[in-house]
Amino acid sequence: MYRTMLVARAFDERTSILFTQGKIPFTVTGHGHEGAQVAAAKCLVSGRDWVLPYYRDVGVVLTLGMTVRELMLAEFGKAADPNSGGRQMPKHWGARRLKIMTQSSPVATQLPHACGLAWAMRARKEPGVVWVSFGDGVASKGDFHEALNFAGIHKLPVVFFCENNYYAISVPFAKQSPVERVADRAAAYGMPGVSVDGNDVFEVYEATRRAVDRALAGEGPTLVEARTYRFGPHTSNDDDRRYRSREEVARWKEKDPIPRFAAYLKDVGLLDDQEDERLRAEIEREVREAAAWAESQPDPDPASVARYVYAEGGVGRGH
Amino acid sequence: MAIKNILESVRQTLFEAMSRDERVMILGEDVGRHGGVFNATQGLYEAFGEDRVVDTPLAESSIVGIAIGAAVGGMLPIAEIQFADFIHPAVDQIINEAAKIRYRSNNDFGCPIVIRAPYGGGVHGGLYHSQCVEALFFGTPGLKIVAPATPADVKGLLTAAIEDPDPVIFLEHKASYRAIKGEYPEGDYYVPIGPADVKRVGGDVTVVSYGMTMHYALQASEELSKEEGIEVEVIDLRTLLPLDRRTIVESVKKTGKLLIVHEDNLTGGIGAEVAATVANEAFMYLDAPIRRLAALDVPSTPYHPVLEQAMLPNKAQVKEAILDLARY
Numbered sequence: 001m002y003r004t005m006l007v008a009r010a011f012d013e014r015t016s017i018l019f020t021q022g023k024i025p026f027t028v029t030g031h032g033h034e035g036a037q038v039a040a041a042k043c044l045v046s047g048r049d050w051v052l053p054y055y056r057d058v059g060v061v062l063t064l065g066m067t068v069r070e071l072m073l074a075e076f077g078k079a080a081d082p083n084s085g086g087r088q089m090p091k092h093w094g095a096r097r098l099k100i101m102t103q104s105s106p107v108a109t110q111l112p113h114a115c116g117l118a119w120a121m122r123a124r125k126e127p128g129v130v131w132v133s134f135g136d137g138v139a140s141k142g143d144f145h146e147a148l149n150f151a152g153i154h155k156l157p158v159v160f161f162c163e164n165n166y167y168a169i170s171v172p173f174a175k176q177s178p179v180e181r182v183a184d185r186a187a188a189y190g191m192p193g194v195s196v197d198g199n200d201v202f203e204v205y206e207a208t209r210r211a212v213d214r215a216l217a218g219e220g221p222t223l224v225e226a227r228t229y230r231f232g233p234h235t236s237n238d239d240d241r242r243y244r245s246r247e248e249v250a251r252w253k254e255k256d257p258i259p260r261f262a263a264y265l266k267d268v269g270l271l272d273d274q275e276d277e278r279l280r281a282e283i284e285r286e287v288r289e290a291a292a293w294a295e296s297q298p299d300p301d302p303a304s305v306a307r308y309v310y311a312e313g314g315v316g317r318g319h
Numbered sequence: 320m321a322i323k324n325i326l327e328s329v330r331q332t333l334f335e336a337m338s339r340d341e342r343v344m345i346l347g348e349d350v351g352r353h354g355g356v357f358n359a360t361q362g363l364y365e366a367f368g369e370d371r372v373v374d375t376p377l378a379e380s381s382i383v384g385i386a387i388g389a390a391v392g393g394m395l396p397i398a399e400i401q402f403a404d405f406i407h408p409a410v411d412q413i414i415n416e417a418a419k420i421r422y423r424s425n426n427d428f429g430c431p432i433v434i435r436a437p438y439g440g441g442v443h444g445g446l447y448h449s450q451c452v453e454a455l456f457f458g459t460p461g462l463k464i465v466a467p468a469t470p471a472d473v474k475g476l477l478t479a480a481i482e483d484p485d486p487v488i489f490l491e492h493k494a495s496y497r498a499i500k501g502e503y504p505e506g507d508y509y510v511p512i513g514p515a516d517v518k519r520v521g522g523d524v525t526v527v528s529y530g531m532t533m534h535y536a537l538q539a540s541e542e543l544s545k546e547e548g549i550e551v552e553v554i555d556l557r558t559l560l561p562l563d564r565r566t567i568v569e570s571v572k573k574t575g576k577l578l579i580v581h582e583d584n585l586t587g588g589i590g591a592e593v594a595a596t597v598a599n600e601a602f603m604y605l606d607a608p609i610r611r612l613a614a615l616d617v618p619s620t621p622y623h624p625v626l627e628q629a630m631l632p633n634k635a636q637v638k639e640a641i642l643d644l645a646r647y
Contacts, residue, residue, distance in 0.1 A: 123371075125343070
């Protein structure tokens with residue numbers, strides 16, 4: 001878990017550098033969210049559960065089995081990018097083999113999909129849950145309400161996981177929500193709402209574990225809110241100094257989930273400084289190597305631009 | 320062969336599809352116990368149960384969004400939008416999600432959903448129970464749009480839509496539900512999505528249409544044949560997207576004259592694309608300017624019958640336009 005958090009952090013830092021170097025035209029990062037992401041994803045079974053992560057969830061897709069090389073292919077938009085073959089912006093996940101549903105950029109649209117997937121799993125008697133994540137901005141959208149409402153009515157096996165970082169780009173949470181916690185909204189949909197410290201991996205794991213168990217037991221959906229913070233701007237095109245103070249960012253960095261988890265691991269004797277350093281160096285090498293490798297991979301073929309608008313061959317009967 | 324109206328054809332086709340394949344499910348407002356506000360799903364709830372005929376909350380975006388998720392999860396969902404006029408909250412799900420899932424995932428995912436929507440005026444539905452929405456979606460590659468006009472085409476194309484691996488918007492003209500009757504093919508009957516149908520063969524003028532106005536064109540053509548000896552070729556598009564350009568162009572090459580009729584607004588309607596296609600591909604064959612007849616460019620269909628009739632195209636106008644072209 002700790003290693004995956006470090007990989008997610010190193011990956012985001014590397015892509016920010018690649019952007020600054022002009023090697024990639026855009027990136028979006030999730031640093032600060034790694035604890036919430038990895039702890040929540042640890043409760044899922046890759047290949048059993050349907051997962052609908054959003055564009056900051058590097059820690060989630062790594063935990064589910066996407067490799068650093070694959071992630072880098074997406075950053076460069078290369079032909080072999082498993083998410084979209086270079087068609088989508090980076091971190092717009094999707095991989096059928098891992099049951100990661102393809103995602104778009106408009107936020108909240110994935111929440112009704114989670115309900116539909118849960119409906120299908122139940123109808124087809126497939127075991128598992130559906131886990132869908134989103135930022136705090138999503139709680140303002142109609143699809144959020146419609147999906148939680150439907151999931152509540154039908155007691156669908158869905159875990160709604162909000163990574164509340166207190167900003168929808170620049171709009172602070174106080175101007176998005178009249179209630180203090182996203183989790184408070186669960187009451188209106190007849191499901192438990194749990195708000196946890198998103199930088200505490202144990203709190204997140206426990207809350208998600210309970211939500212997954214509840215869903216597996218047929219008891220219905222849960223709304224889990226992990227309160228966290230993004231250390232960087234919204235995307236590489238954003239300047240967060242325009243809407244939040246450096247002091248605020250520094251205060252949150254004191255709660256950084258990575259040193260916090262490291263301190264625990266060292267405390268209980270599972271990690272020492274030497275091992276930590278070795279791990280970080282190894283990951284840094286891995287991420288750099290993956291970036292260099294991905295950069296050298298073939299670009300998408302321009303002749304492929306019109307493919308897959310519709311299914312090819314065998315259209316119609318018996319797909 | 321049994322004679323059914325459009326509505327009976329929709330209902331029977333749904334029944335047969337659900338009987339054949341247990342992945343087929345229906346979701347929408349009032350589709351269950353009520354059987355639908357037009358009775359299009361009557362009896363299906365009793366036959367297949369509440370897990371396959373799902374009464375949803377009044378929330379169109381999630382009706383389509385849930386259908387998308389269920390489709391990815393292995394079902395073949397049919398989402399009903401009660402009136403096409405109410406499809407707008409679901410446009411994000413249709414255009415940004417359903418239409419783009421295959422393309423954006425580089426073919427890793429598909430989205431086999433059908434969105435049924437009763438559309439069209441002439442039923443005293445006012446501004447919000449009369450709209451044509453086809454032009455709204457016509458510029459969205461990744462979607463298919465089907466608008467059949469006969470009970471047989473309803474069966475064949477609805478069956479094809481349900482079996483199609485991509486999202487299909489299936490438009491049913493409300494005024495045709497009970498007014499249009501015809502043969503209902505028994506057993507396995509399938510009409511591929513894409514090809515238009517030449518509903519009447521003629522050599523003097525080509526009329527391209529779909530939905531209710533296609534019937535006006537057929538009626539006007541029969542009258543003109545008897546009264547004036549003018550033989551009209553009537554092309555029923557049936558599928559609007561993708562558009563069957565070849566059938567249109569071939570017909571115009573034969574007749575040299577083209578009238579396009581639809582009930583959607585004139586500006587930016589399907590007719591504009593048909594006209595552009597013919598101008599590009601059959602210009603040298605044209606013996607008269609391309610003519611379009613459509614609803615007036617007002618925001619929607621007004622309620623009072625006098626206003627409604629003043630806004631929508633009618634059979635007399637179709638007949639007159641054909642005659643004008645024939646004499647050009």
